Amino acid sequence: MVIAALVIYLLWAALAFGLRSIVQWRRTGDTGFRGGGLAEGSVQWWARVLFVGALLIGAAGPIAALAGLPAIAVLDHTAVHTAGVVLAAAGVVATLAAQASMGASWRIGVAEDERTALVTGGAFALARNPIFTAMIATAAGLAAMVPNAIALVGLVVTIVAIEMQVRAVEEPYLLRTHGDAYTDYAGRVGRFLPRLGRLTATGPGVKP
Numbered sequence: 001m002v003i004a005a006l007v008i009y010l011l012w013a014a015l016a017f018g019l020r021s022i023v024q025w026r027r028t029g030d031t032g033f034r035g036g037g038l039a040e041g042s043v044q045w046w047a048r049v050l051f052v053g054a055l056l057i058g059a060a061g062p063i064a065a066l067a068g069l070p071a072i073a074v075l076d077h078t079a080v081h082t083a084g085v086v087l088a089a090a091g092v093v094a095t096l097a098a099q100a101s102m103g104a105s106w107r108i109g110v111a112e113d114e115r116t117a118l119v120t121g122g123a124f125a126l127a128r129n130p131i132f133t134a135m136i137a138t139a140a141g142l143a144a145m146v147p148n149a150i151a152l153v154g155l156v157v158t159i160v161a162i163e164m165q166v167r168a169v170e171e172p173y174l175l176r177t178h179g180d181a182y183t184d185y186a187g188r189v190g191r192f193l194p195r196l197g198r199l200t201a202t203g204p205g206v207k208p
Contacts, residue, residue: 001081005088005145006062012092012138013055017108020099024106034109043168044110050161054154058139061151075147084144091138098123098130110173118178120185126194128185129170132162133192166191171199 024032038045065071099106101122107114123130139158143151174182183199191197 001085001145002062002065004085005142006059006066008085008088008092008138008145009059009062009142012088012095013059015092016095016099016135020096020106024104028104032107034107034111034114043164047161047165047169048109050157050164054139054158054161057150057154057157058142061142061148061154062146064150065146065148069148069150071147072149072152075144080144080147084141084147086141088138088141088145091134091136091141094123094134095131095138098134101130110169112173115177118174118181118185120189125189128189128191128197129162129166132166136162136192 021031021033024030038048070076101124102119105116105119107116127133136159139155143155171186174186186199189198
């Protein structure tokens with residue numbers, strides 16, 4: 001199970017970041033990566049630091065298991081491991097499908113001076129952040145496959161990084177960039193899951 005978790009993790013990272021960047025570059029001449037030269041200590045800088053940390057810890061969980069770190073006993077059961085395989089595999093597929101839904105608008109990070117099309121179709125008709133939803137599912141599945149302390153910390157850091165990126169970076173940017181179009185969309189579609197986390201208008205802004 002440990003080897004399977006490491007293979008799934010490496011496959012997910014290679015496809016979701018490596019291959020997707022190559023596809024984006026071949027289609028548009030742009031890798032899609034944004035956020036270089038972030039101001040140290042800014043919200044987006046911290047979100048980036050946490051996200052990179054989550055990726056490293058995600059790999060460290062299976063590696064630590066191979067080195068002999070035991071699983072947490074209450075989670076060390078075949079049913080939990082099996083559910084983890086299903087969830088992790090589904091998360092990988094969902095990540096790629098959601099990325100494909102973005103088309104040329106796919107980005108990692110935010111550039112304040114850039115305006116891309118507001119994507120509301122495909123996977124984005126179900127949730128405003130389906131890529132992040134799929135990434136959380138993948139991380140949760142991997143943690144269930146190898147439920148040691150490091151893997152569980154990686155899951156928590158992943159969720160914190162994604163919440164920070166979405167709530168403090170991407171949603172304010174989309175509101176500034178797309179205005180009423182995003183407000184209307186966010187009022188109809190949930191943040192990570194259908195209907196959950198929709199935004200409600202309150203005067204000049206919105207709130208969860």
